[in-house]
Amino acid sequence: MSNNGNGFEPRIVGFLCNWCTYAAADTAGVSRMKQAANVDIIRVMCSGRVDPTFILKAFVEGADGVIVSGCHPPGDCHYSTGNFKTFRRMPMVEALLEQYGIEKGRFHWGWISGAEAPMWAKLVNEFTEQVRGLGPLDWKRQLQSKEE
Amino acid sequence: MAENGKLKLGLYWAASCGGCEIAIVELREKILDLDAAADILFWPCAMDYKYKDVEAMPDGHIDVCLFNGAIRSSENEEMAHLLREKAKVLVAFGSCAHEGCIPGLGNMFDRQSIFNRVYLETPSTDNPDGIFPQTSYQMPEGEVHIPSFYNTVKTLAQVEDVDYFVPGCPPQAPQIWAVIEAILGGDLPPKGTVVGASPNKTVCDECKYDREEKRVAKFYRPHEIIPEDRCLFDQGIICAGPATRAGCGALCMEVDLPCRGCYGPAPNVVDQGAALLSAVASVVDADTEEEAARIVNEVVDPVGTFYRFGLPASMLHRRKLEEVE
Numbered sequence: 001m002s003n004n005g006n007g008f009e010p011r012i013v014g015f016l017c018n019w020c021t022y023a024a025a026d027t028a029g030v031s032r033m034k035q036a037a038n039v040d041i042i043r044v045m046c047s048g049r050v051d052p053t054f055i056l057k058a059f060v061e062g063a064d065g066v067i068v069s070g071c072h073p074p075g076d077c078h079y080s081t082g083n084f085k086t087f088r089r090m091p092m093v094e095a096l097l098e099q100y101g102i103e104k105g106r107f108h109w110g111w112i113s114g115a116e117a118p119m120w121a122k123l124v125n126e127f128t129e130q131v132r133g134l135g136p137l138d139w140k141r142q143l144q145s146k147e148e
Numbered sequence: 149m150a151e152n153g154k155l156k157l158g159l160y161w162a163a164s165c166g167g168c169e170i171a172i173v174e175l176r177e178k179i180l181d182l183d184a185a186a187d188i189l190f191w192p193c194a195m196d197y198k199y200k201d202v203e204a205m206p207d208g209h210i211d212v213c214l215f216n217g218a219i220r221s222s223e224n225e226e227m228a229h230l231l232r233e234k235a236k237v238l239v240a241f242g243s244c245a246h247e248g249c250i251p252g253l254g255n256m257f258d259r260q261s262i263f264n265r266v267y268l269e270t271p272s273t274d275n276p277d278g279i280f281p282q283t284s285y286q287m288p289e290g291e292v293h294i295p296s297f298y299n300t301v302k303t304l305a306q307v308e309d310v311d312y313f314v315p316g317c318p319p320q321a322p323q324i325w326a327v328i329e330a331i332l333g334g335d336l337p338p339k340g341t342v343v344g345a346s347p348n349k350t351v352c353d354e355c356k357y358d359r360e361e362k363r364v365a366k367f368y369r370p371h372e373i374i375p376e377d378r379c380l381f382d383q384g385i386i387c388a389g390p391a392t393r394a395g396c397g398a399l400c401m402e403v404d405l406p407c408r409g410c411y412g413p414a415p416n417v418v419d420q421g422a423a424l425l426s427a428v429a430s431v432v433d434a435d436t437e438e439e440a441a442r443i444v445n446e447v448v449d450p451v452g453t454f455y456r457f458g459l460p461a462s463m464l465h466r467r468k469l470e471e472v473e
Contacts, residue, residue, distance in 0.1 A: 022251065026342050051422065051426060052419075052422040052425050052426055053418055053419045053422040053463070056419060056463045056464055057213050057463060058465060059464070060463050069316075072434075074435070074436075074439055076270075085429070085430065087423070087434075087437045087440050087441075088430070088432040088434060088440045088444065089426060089429035089430075089444065090431045091440060091441040092425055092428070092444045092447065092450060093425065095444070095445065095447070095450050095452070096421075096450045096451060098423065099256075099449075099450055099451045099467070100451065100464055100468060101467045101468030102468060108404045122179065126252070137468075139464070139468075140467070142466060142468060142469055143465055143466075146297040147222070147225075147296070147299060147300070
């Protein structure tokens with residue numbers, strides 16, 4: 001998404017697990033649910049596969065917001081406990097991002113099952129508006145800041 | 149090499165504590181071998197040289213320059229450019245030049261907030277007129293200049309082309325000697341290599357303790373617990389060993405202190421802090437979201453803990469600036 005001239009269009013990266021949230025996003029698409037076109041989806045086999053490096057890299061490379069979503073714990077995970085890794089890791093990522101000065105509203109992690117397509121569409125719309133309200137993050141500009 | 153067959157060596161310190169200079173002196177009697185093999189052309193910490201002496205050298209005059217210290221000010225950056233011109237081989241020596249080290253934690257702040265703290269707020273400061281350092285000042289004798297202080301601490305490689313990296317805070321003496329021997333023997337690896345450290349191991353591989361992958365229900369800071377004689381990580385003390393390159397000999401654990409990560413990211417690790425965060429999260433003993441959140445929220449200062457030596461070299465480099473100039 002680029003700036004369309006009169007407004008800022010947030011660019012959001014979504015890491016979705018193959019078995020639940022990606023299926024929900026797929027269903028939301030084929031059911032023609034109305035959703036903002038701001039989320040670039042990256043399908044991963046499990047939300048537990050999402051290394052914090054991926055999230056940091058997304059922000060450095062220009063994402064204004066990041067979503068990580070997988071199967072509901074405790075029982076939904078295709079690999080039994082992959083989502084346990086997610087909920088042990090993500091609160092720490094949240095704290096890290098906050099310390100870096102990246103607003104809380106730019107990062108969302110949670111659970112959406114394959115049967116919850118409307119929830120995915122709702123999340124996309126609400127999160128896009130939330131990030132739009134926060135404005136561009138533009139992390140590369142931080143790195144190019146002038147020193148005199 | 150000089151006509152006398154000796155290596156022409158330069159040593160410089162930018163934003164650093166002086167520990168890297170001590171590490172060289174820690175070569176002990178081998179320093180005599182160093183003296184026999186090399187002429188030291190520039191070493192402001194130990195010998196009397198002026199910057200103009202370096203400026204007067206022809207380009208490429210110095211064979212090897214060991215540059216320690218991060219880039220914190222315009223002076224540091226100027227010297228990085230100058231020494232790059234004058235040295236055939238530029239080595240980022242020590243954690244500060246390699247990845248920013250402790251001075252790099254200044255990247256959690258910016259110039260103005262650091263100035264406010266240092267020149268106004270500290271209890272021992274008496275500055276009723278609120279005077280801050282100026283980069284130029286008019287004296288009766290003429291205008292004087294001092295270097296400007298940067299918003300962001302940078303690594304040497306972020307401002308200049310670097311040939312080799314020697315990690316460590318400070319680099320360990322046997323490793324330094326191995327590097328010097330390699331230079332003297334002309335036995336140099338490909339450009340960009342981290343030398344004086346393991347090419348493929350983490351600190352855990354060198355540690356006297358074996359990790360047993362115990363689950364951890366509570367994290368401790370080193371002063372909060374007297375550890376038992378077993379893996380510190382397993383006891384809930386955050387140890388950077390799993391995410392850190394080997395080469396130091398796992399010295400901190402010899403005295404039951406956790407590794408703090410000064411040898412930089414483990415081989416093939418992109419972001420040391422993210423790797424350590426993952427390692428820590430993987431042992432959290434929680435089977436519910438609430439329990440996990442409670443345990444991980446006990447980790448005080450995640451950036452300072454996970455990126456203690458490498459914030460400027462990490463993916464994000466710094467805390468978000470309120471205003472980007």
